[in-house]
Amino acid sequence: MSSNSVIAAPWRALLPVYVxxxxxxxxxxxxxxxxxxxxxxxGVDNFTIGLVSAAWGIGMISTAHRIPAVAxxxxxxxxxxLSLVMTAAISVAFxxxxxxxxxxGLSLLSGVSGxxxxxxxxxxINIVVDEGRRGRAVAIYSTLVAxxxxxxxxxxxxxxxxxxxxxxxxxxxxxxxxxxLLPNWxxxxxxxxAAGGSFLRIARLAPVAMLAAFACxxxxxxxxxxxxxxxxxxxxxxxxxxxxxxxxxxxNLGLQWPIGWAADHWDRHKVLAACALFSAAMTILxxxxxxRSEGIxxxxxxxxxxxxxxxxxxxxxxxxxxxxxxxxxxxAAFTIFYTIGGLIGRPIAGAAMDIMGHAxxxxxxxxxxxAAGAGxxxxxxxxx
Numbered sequence: 001m002s003s004n005s006v007i008a009a010p011w012r013a014l015l016p017v018y019v020x021x022x023x024x025x026x027x028x029x030x031x032x033x034x035x036x037x038x039x040x041x042x043g044v045d046n047f048t049i050g051l052v053s054a055a056w057g058i059g060m061i062s063t064a065h066r067i068p069a070v071a072x073x074x075x076x077x078x079x080x081x082l083s084l085v086m087t088a089a090i091s092v093a094f095x096x097x098x099x100x101x102x103x104x105g106l107s108l109l110s111g112v113s114g115x116x117x118x119x120x121x122x123x124x125i126n127i128v129v130d131e132g133r134r135g136r137a138v139a140i141y142s143t144l145v146a147x148x149x150x151x152x153x154x155x156x157x158x159x160x161x162x163x164x165x166x167x168x169x170x171x172x173x174x175x176x177x178x179x180x181l182l183p184n185w186x187x188x189x190x191x192x193x194a195a196g197g198s199f200l201r202i203a204r205l206a207p208v209a210m211l212a213a214f215a216c217x218x219x220x221x222x223x224x225x226x227x228x229x230x231x232x233x234x235x236x237x238x239x240x241x242x243x244x245x246x247x248x249x250x251x252n253l254g255l256q257w258p259i260g261w262a263a264d265h266w267d268r269h270k271v272l273a274a275c276a277l278f279s280a281a282m283t284i285l286x287x288x289x290x291x292r293s294e295g296i297x298x299x300x301x302x303x304x305x306x307x308x309x310x311x312x313x314x315x316x317x318x319x320x321x322x323x324x325x326x327x328x329x330x331x332a333a334f335t336i337f338y339t340i341g342g343l344i345g346r347p348i349a350g351a352a353m354d355i356m357g358h359a360x361x362x363x364x365x366x367x368x369x370x371a372a373g374a375g376x377x378x379x380x381x382x383x384x
Contacts, residue, residue, distance in 0.1 A: 013128045013189070014137060017121050018144055019180035020080075024117050025145040027173040029152015034170070035094065035107065037161050044100060050346075052104050057343045059111025060118075064336050065199055067119045068328035072193035076120050077185050081178050083116035088171040095167035115335065117177065120191075123331045126319040127189040132264060135271075135316045139260025142312050146252040192325035202333045206321050208372075208379045209330075210337045212272055212314030215372035217341030219279065219307050219365045222349035223248055226361060227300075233358040234291050247297045248304035255305025256312055263313045268320065269380040272313040276373030279307040283362035283369065310372060311338065341368075 039049045071079050090110050094103065121141070129137040159169040181188075203210050227248060231241025263271045282303035289295055315334060322330045345365070352360035 014125060014140075016180045016184045016188075017124045018140060020117070020177050021121050021141055022144040022148045023173070023177040023180070024121070025148015026152045026155070027148070027170055027177060028114075029149040030155040030166070030173060031091065031152070031170040032149075033153070033156070034161065034166055035103065039100065039103070041162060042098070042100075048100060052100065052107050054343060055104050055107035056111035056114065057339045059108040060115035061111075061336050061339050061343075063112045064115050064119055064332045064339075065329075067116055067332050068123065068191060068325070069193050071120055071123065071191040071328065072325070075185075075188065076124060076191060077181050077188045080117050080120055080181060083113045084174050084178050086113040088174040091167045091171035091174060095164035095171075115339075119332050119335050122315060122335065123191060123328045124189055126315070126327050126331060127191070129319070131320060134319045135260040135263030135268070135313065136257065137260070138312050138315045138319075139256040139263075142260075142308060143253055143256045146249060146256070146308070150246075150249050150253065191328045193328075199329070199333045199336075202322075202326070202330050203337075206318060206330060208269065208272070208375045209314045209317045209321070209334060211372050211375045212276070212310045212317075213334045213337040214341035215276065215368040216307060216310040216314070217338035218345030218348070218368050219283070219341075220345075221342030222345040222361075222365055223304075223307075225346045226349050226353065230286075230353070230358050230361050231291070233353070236291050244296070244300055247300040251301035251304030251306075252308045253305075254301070255309060259306070259309035259312055260316070263316050267380065268313055268317050269376045272310060272317065273373045273376035273380065275306050275309040275313060276369045276376060279303060279310065280366040280369035280373065282306070283366040286362040287359040307369070310369075 036049050036053055039052060067079075074082075087110060090106050090113065093106055097103070097106075122138075125137055125141055126134070155169060155173070156166055159166045224245065227244045228241040231237075231244055236244075259271065259275065282299055285299060286296075286303075289299060315331075318330045318334055319327060345368075349361055349364050352364035354360075356363075
């Protein structure tokens with residue numbers, strides 16, 4: 001086999017999961033706003049909407065630790081396909097029910113099934129790719145998911161956001177995710193079950209990566225929830241506030257590859273520290289910059305791209321640290337820490353804004369970015 005074919009082999013093995021991840025991002029981007037919008041239209045209070053929305057994360061966190069073991073027993077593609085059928089059925093159930101308590105239960109189940117493609121795809125990537133290209137491989141994955149998330153809402157422009165139709169459309173999109181995976185049913189990587197592994201041990205062995213996942217989830221979900229609110233409370237037109245969120249996502253799309261390249265050529269703890277500390281600086285500057293200037297869009301582009309680089313580099317660190325069955329368990333733990341950060345971040349940012357006004361938003365997030373950066377620097381010093 002030529003050297004070129006050896007180099008191409010890992011990328012070829014990743015192509016099915018990359019295409020599926022793009023489709024997964026589109027499906028999530030389309031489905032994400034549907035439940036809150038439907039509940040709001042029915043006059044449900046914001047607290048209840050928040051509880052129903054949080055059920056997804058609760059469902060994911062409560063079951064993600066079992067995903068590696070199940071994937072080891074039945075295979076990655078059968079498990080993903082089973083989860084996709086379950087998610088599609090849940091979308092259909094949303095379309096034809098209106099009881100709020102039932103919707104909480106459906107959101108909980110959606111977190112159980114929806115977390116599976118997320119966790120398994122990251123396990124797939126870390127198993128297949130070699131150490132020298134791990135950062136770039138994860139960067140491509142992050143970029144494709146972000147691209148899908150950006151495209152997903154466009155689907156709603158065609159099918160609408162109310163009534164059964166958008167839920168049925170997302171059910172169909174969910175089933176389409178399986179299409180690029182099915183031809184690789186027998187050739188997909190095999191997940192090894194970790195003998196005697198535990199999340200506590202994983203977190204103890206890789207605290208920097210787990211802190212990175214937590215900080216990234218906290219900052220990203222706080223941004224998605226409160227950037228438009230931040231704009232309005234600061235006197236910026238709501239239409240401009242919506243564009244702030246677009247700038248945040250576009251930055252994510254544009255900067256993952258260079259960050260992944262850096263993670264493959266420099267010490268990953270250095271790259272992680274730089275991403276975390278720079279993100280902290282961006283969030284602090286947010287309360288100092290003229291919010292009506294064009295500079296705010298440049299700041300949001302940089303913050304969006306570099307802050308999600310924390311996730312990219314943290315995921316690459318896992319592949320560097322763990323092998324065999326432990327890599328699957330580590331990926332599941334990483335995803336859980338990210339999700340916990342997202343659940344905690346929204347009330348923290350909201351409370352800071354209630355106490356300090358819109359100026360409290362940035363510092364409330366910066367604290368956690370600084371903690372992740374400090375952790376990476378301490379690990380670098382200890383490694384030396």
